[in-house]
Amino acid sequence: MKMNRQSKTWMITIILLSMTLIGLTVIFIIKGGFKGGSVTWLVIVIALAVIAILVAFLARYLQERKLRHLPEAYKIAYDRIMQYIGMTSLKWMDKQEVGRDLIDMFTLASQANKQVEDVIGNEEDVTAFADEILSAHGMKNNFTNHMLLGVQYFIIYLFVIQGYNYFRDTSVYDSYFKAEVDYTTILFFALVALVIVPLLHYYLKRAMIKQSSAAVYLIPFLVIPIGISALFIGTMELIKAKLLHIKWVDKFYSGAVAVVPNPYVLALLGIVFVGIIFLKRKVNRIPYDR
Amino acid sequence: MKAQMLKGLLEGCILKVIAQEETYGYRICEDLVSGGFSEVNEGTVYPILIRLEKKGFIASVKKDSPLGPKRKYFHLTDTGLAYLKMFSDIWRETSKTVDYFMEGGVHHENEPTI
Numbered sequence: 001m002k003m004n005r006q007s008k009t010w011m012i013t014i015i016l017l018s019m020t021l022i023g024l025t026v027i028f029i030i031k032g033g034f035k036g037g038s039v040t041w042l043v044i045v046i047a048l049a050v051i052a053i054l055v056a057f058l059a060r061y062l063q064e065r066k067l068r069h070l071p072e073a074y075k076i077a078y079d080r081i082m083q084y085i086g087m088t089s090l091k092w093m094d095k096q097e098v099g100r101d102l103i104d105m106f107t108l109a110s111q112a113n114k115q116v117e118d119v120i121g122n123e124e125d126v127t128a129f130a131d132e133i134l135s136a137h138g139m140k141n142n143f144t145n146h147m148l149l150g151v152q153y154f155i156i157y158l159f160v161i162q163g164y165n166y167f168r169d170t171s172v173y174d175s176y177f178k179a180e181v182d183y184t185t186i187l188f189f190a191l192v193a194l195v196i197v198p199l200l201h202y203y204l205k206r207a208m209i210k211q212s213s214a215a216v217y218l219i220p221f222l223v224i225p226i227g228i229s230a231l232f233i234g235t236m237e238l239i240k241a242k243l244l245h246i247k248w249v250d251k252f253y254s255g256a257v258a259v260v261p262n263p264y265v266l267a268l269l270g271i272v273f274v275g276i277i278f279l280k281r282k283v284n285r286i287p288y289d290r
Numbered sequence: 291m292k293a294q295m296l297k298g299l300l301e302g303c304i305l306k307v308i309a310q311e312e313t314y315g316y317r318i319c320e321d322l323v324s325g326g327f328s329e330v331n332e333g334t335v336y337p338i339l340i341r342l343e344k345k346g347f348i349a350s351v352k353k354d355s356p357l358g359p360k361r362k363y364f365h366l367t368d369t370g371l372a373y374l375k376m377f378s379d380i381w382r383e384t385s386k387t388v389d390y391f392m393e394g395g396v397h398h399e400n401e402p403t404i
Contacts, residue, residue, distance in 0.1 A: 069357060100359040101315070105332050107358040108316040120333035129333045136340035 018049035074106040087205040089280035146198035154193035180256035302377035
């Protein structure tokens, strides 16, 4: 399957992230010692990573089939616009509709031997064109969307971390709902979800539509998470060295809690997760004027 | 400045093109270009068509196309027809007034004319 540069970068990123996830899981298991539940956890993680790669390849293959009759420049323009729009809270049906309309528009234009610049303008105009499509659908393009996405990620992380702690050693906890998570771990994942994810999402969205090189994708994926993680670790070490004499700091540093203590909280988190999908549409909506 | 002026006018012109016959986006763009809007392209027309459809001025049906996905054909709704009539009336009035000023307009005694 022939892929353009954008697709290759996207596929490499997904494979790298999957390999990183598997690598981190192996490291955690080796550090913690192989216990009964950890092999199960490793198998689950590897299976999820493989499924993610297969789904990405399949989605890409199906997209390449839809675009096979278009010249390369139009395929690249389509990719850039759809990846940009894909990272917004526009309804899935509307995104599909935009995709079909673009293919039809590009097909007719390419048959008339028009260049893609004649259809949607030059490099700067592509972003304006994508923003116009979003605005026409009544969607604003603002950072709130990325923040709300971060909250959704945080909910997923809470669920997964507790599951990891439970499966790591099933002899310690009677059930999933009794497994505890360190406060410091919760804080770390809150930082990841509410700071790193929105920043990366925002940056990636702008970088995708500007047809940047692979380095431009990889640098923020390395610099932002490593920088913020280093800051977090440094702060924790400082707290450990200087502030543990303060009662509540010590309680925070060494304490743990079951973030999902019963099925009701799990259901509530699920409702909040789904509610955010609708909230994202509401806060991003531009009212129509007639 | 031209882009700002065009934005409001294009909606009315697109509605007029659609009023004449059921048509699709690419054809609408070609009609606008051949009518004198030489700087308009498909990228300009497409978001306007989405807006007009969201406002209920036009509606679309999908029909088979020889290559690629089904093509959207637009037709005017009753709401769109009413809006088009209002646009046409406002344009006639406004263009008469603008022409008046552009061709000399109001003169005051003892003041230079441009």
